[in-house]
Amino acid sequence: MELKYTSKINKIRTFALSLVFIGIIIMYLGLYFKASFTVMTIFMLIGFLATLSSAAVYIWIGMLSTKAVQVECPNCQKVTKVLGRVDACMFCKQPLTMDPSLDGVEFDDKYNRRNQKEQ
Ligand SMILES: [Zn+2]
Known part of the structure; x- marks a missing residue:
């Protein structure tokens, strides 16, 4: 059977999880720019926001689950x-x-x- 279709809740969950990883990777990349405090701060901020938004997505899944x-x-x-x-x-x-x-x-x-x- 073709595994083309994924449950929406699973899809959103995967998205939230990848946001966490993307956030961590961005924050990690920021460490390479230690020379410039501004660039490092921007990387950290974007990474932090990505991680934060994944938490929001998780809350959204929770709300969707109650409606499902x-x-x-x-x-x-x-x-x-x-x-x-x-x-x-x-x-x-x-x-x-x-x-x-x-x-x-x-x-x-x-x-x-x-x-x-x-x-
Ligand atoms: Zn089934």
Whole structure:
């Protein structure tokens, strides 16, 4: 099975985690510019902000998780969270839909985008 689809919550979580690493890398790079206090401070500040924003993203995931619908995945029988009209299982990446009219329709993120415009 193609692992093309990732659960939205997992995607955001990966994004938050990479922000932490990017922040640490930027702060680490700043150490190479010890000669210039200004440049080092800018690097440290950007790195710190990246790390800080990852914390904000984690809070956002927490809020999204409370809005997500818990369903039992028909494929792996684990309880997963569905965000929006279509999402993928967090464990086996099985495409899932909350909309019966989309049942059996090939998974496409555009259904979510259309949904967002309606709101
Ligand atoms: Zn599953």
